[in-house]
Amino acid sequence: MLFYRCMNIGVWGDMSEGKFLEEKIRTSIAKNAEWIGVIMSPSTNTLLNVELMETAYDRGVVGNPCIVEFVQDGSLTCALGQITSIELKNPHIERHPIQKILSVRGEANPLTKQHDTRRIEISVSAVYSVDRDKVRPTTMGSVPPTGTRVYLLTQEILNALMEPHKEEIFYIGKIYNTNILLPMIFKHFGSSDDGRGLGEAYHLGVFGKTGSGKSYLAKMLVIAYARHPEMSIIVIDPQGEFSREIRQRRVLNEVLKERLKRKVEVYPTVKISLTNHETLKRLLIISGFLDKMGVRTRENQEIAAEIIVDFLKHPTRYESLSQFSTEISIKNAYTREVFDSVISVVRNNVGRIYVSEGPRQRVLTILDTRGEELYDEWRKITLLFSVKGKSTIDDIVHRLVEEKAIIFVDLSEQSAGNIFWNEKVQGLILNDIVNTLKDVGNEKFKDNEQLNTLVVIDEAHRFAPREKPEELELEELRMNFVDAVRTTRKYGLGWMFISQTIASLHPELINQMRVYFFGYGLSWGVELRALREILGGGGNDNHLELYRSFRDPQSSAILGKKEHPFMVFGPVSPLSVSGAPLFTVTLEYEDEFLKANKFS
Template identity: 40%
Template sequence: MGIEPKLGSDIIKMTSVKESFDKTENIGVIGSPSSTSELTVDILGTAVNKGLVGKFSVFNYFQDGADHYALGQITEILMQNVWTQDATMRGIIRQKGRVDPITEKQDIHTAKMIVSSVFAEQDNSIEPSMFGTVPATGTPIRLFDKEIIDALLANFKEELFYLGKTYGTDINLPMWLKNFGSEKYGAGEAYHIGIFGKTGSGKSVLAKMMITGYLRHNSMSIYILDPQGEFSTEFSSNPKLKAIMKNELKRDVNIITLQNITFDYSEILLRKLLNSTNFFERLSIWYNDHKVRFVNEFISILKSRSTLDGPFTPWNYYKREAFNKIWNQIPTEQFLRKTIGTRNPRDRVKSTWNNLNADEMYDIWKGITSLFKYRQNSIRLSELFKTISGKGVFVIIDLSSREKPEDIIWNDQIQLIAIEQILSKINDQAEESFKEGGNLNSLVVIDEAHRLAPREKSDDQDIELIKSIFIDAVRTTRKFGLGWMFISQTLSSLHREILNQIRIFVFGFGLAWGLERQALWEILGGATEALKLYQNFRDPQSSLGKREYPFMATGPISPLSFSGTPLFFTAFLYPDEFLRINFIRSD
């Protein structure tokens, strides 16, 4: 399979599509009432016992002097029997149960179908079109199959990618994950992507599959911010995926861990990092203005030159001599008068200092200041994206404690500070690179987005800062060719402005109730039938036997949904089925 997709040059004759269409199974006809937004399908008696919900159907009709083929998914089945709705008949049924020939034989089954894409014959080839009229009642509706998909999309074959099967079938659902470049076959602009679902819904696995799909484009760069280390583990240790990366995609993965990262020093950052530990609390320093003055005085002492030592540079603050220099000054009257204005707090700090173990306090100091220390193969955050940026790079920044150096302190608060620093550098570097060379053709993947950009105001200043960076980024970076993929457990708690800017949505199980349902309904624009089908999703964790992971997707993700109409699919088993379908197929 080629790495860079190319459109086929063969012209597909309409006769091959007609032949494929005529071979498909007839399940019903267009009924009344129908509209261009939703069709009523009268189901044939031979098809009433088939599981049709979620399945793709197709019909042939005439529009603007040309043959057209319209595709869509059946979202709901309704059954009505006017005879059994009569009060007298209901009484009889109540006594006898089944009443021939009233029950069953007089049942009328109808379906709701939403058209998602239309193809037309233009100059003896297949071209995308629009659903501009409602065909006549009685127009046959047929079940979609692989043969008609292949016939309709033959010109796009090498551009297609597969994440799963159409919902309720064994037919692979064609998708296209286009790069963001302006070259041939690129989208020409960046997309923001959102993948949502409860824990266990399969959203992280689907994200890995989508990332692998984007990696087919050699000119596209992908950066993953990985707070839990899940993605770095997958792409570095899965042997089947590593083989595909090396042999098919010709891609190297650069994994940046805490072993490789050095923070850019500033006095404000030093104070924030110390605040994220219990350093000040152990000294009985409670007020923020006291903490600010303490850090300022620390810096002043470390910069000063004495007969014995100093001055110390920030990347040497971790040394015991540097710590001793500030530690021994803390209980002095001169130091305390500069940092604390009133006597009682000064006496409290002095008394506390006398009872503290200096070695324990040094461990805290060293654990924070070592974040500024140069280590072998380490790189400053400000230089990181200059070093790893470029066309076609694949970088995972693992911020989990899995690869933590022993001499640093790492907790959730410090991780937030690191994320804020990294995001700021990404945005700055993106704007700089755009000015120098145009479209960046890059995607940044953010795991646990609900934690980093909550809808409600947070008491944590670092989270608020990260959220503001995200909001600014989704508004501005698309023009740079930089897209963002947000992976989140919830819809309702993610900031609304981020949701407003997302172009491709993928929803896994678990968003069908309460506030999540309301947020989903707003995104779908009130598409009630699609929401009903989504609510039928089974919990993958409660399945007997093989687990299935259903998803609903909207946006420009498939040639079967030009209009962004919701599509429903079941994800492939990962990694075996996914890799086999996309990379080990025999054409």
């Protein structure tokens, strides 16, 4: 039976054979769609003023998607839009005497209620022209006449319209306030003949208060992009949340490995081998190791770190140390033998660190008396540079790019075992990763190749904050990100930043984004201002109002089902060809999401 299927998630409308799409869409609207209003005056090509039918007065229609069918340039044209506001009007009772009666009696029959009208505003988000079996996005170059019928969109109509794209469509949520799946298309960053690639990378942002569902959304987005076998993905996981899901063989693991047949690798901090001598220098300073050694000011610490690292780089220049049997290098720095040699080098060169006798003596005394304690600290730091059973960042990026692996870098505290760990260490490792990605991207670019890679960074506001951090290392990382978002798009390298606030992330990152997801909790003060700025010409006050009506997922949980709404802004849905923001409630991850995308 034509289009009779219920709103089964992910089921495309039942198409009877031999009919053109054009006819199917017409029939589908006539048979299934609820007629809720007619176009009124004034209306424009982007904003339709619609009189609500009396039969729909008791429906909660705000947020609902609608469809208008009309003829433009001789073709069947379907305008899709969203009801963004509703206004009650009753001109009779706006007159003073009637208002007075109302204020005394509470009603003024027969004027109250019976004469009410309701006007809705529909912001047009996409327009399609249907020509036999072809559906093409087009623009609204006319306005349908007043009296033209407006229908509520149904899953069936939408499926019929999206039929030509059905292979590409992916679902992460339902259209806000409805049971209709919001069709989305996530193209990969490479060029392709089949149209599945965009030919350039773009950056994405996922924002929302804690608990708004950002990480869950990001997992779904990772899966969306992982459907492209040509795409590589690296997830920087400062809390270990994504990596845990892989290790515990949960949904993310199942879908990536079993359904999509992707190569998935997790690298916890203990399995990452750093190689950069500069990084060790930084670590010796920021870890407090040199301070423990009695070297106090930053300036002196720089000198001491330089002596130590220079020794590890060029041990042969330090003749007197030929008695050591272990090879002296950064890789072996964690061994007791190398540590002992480092200590004697410092002892012999203490005059380069301090000219005056007092501080020199202080350092020498500490070296003599606190050797064990210092070694403990040294080992924790230098283990980051050991190589046994580990991969270097070069190796990891190589596997990412050449073997198209999906990689999770677990930088959580637990991932470091007994290696020295803090936020700055996270930052240093991340900095190495960003630099390596940039270098590899640049090399490929020179060879006319593209990385086609997405980098996902959870908790991005910590690594690329708006305010300049005091620590040199963190500032370097921050500026590195600013540079990366500006330069790497042409390498086919896109970034997805996940952040609890808009205002605390570096503005340049926000400016460079093309796709935004705004979860609950950005409705006030600086956040709202930032949101308004991002939407700019793309949205209007009604969109912002609708966003502000989002319920806190925590409180929606008290009332029953926990919902995670997002406003989506950017070219990732065929329903938003016009660039207006869309509203969605994410699918329940372990069930609805898998069903909708046919993973279960």
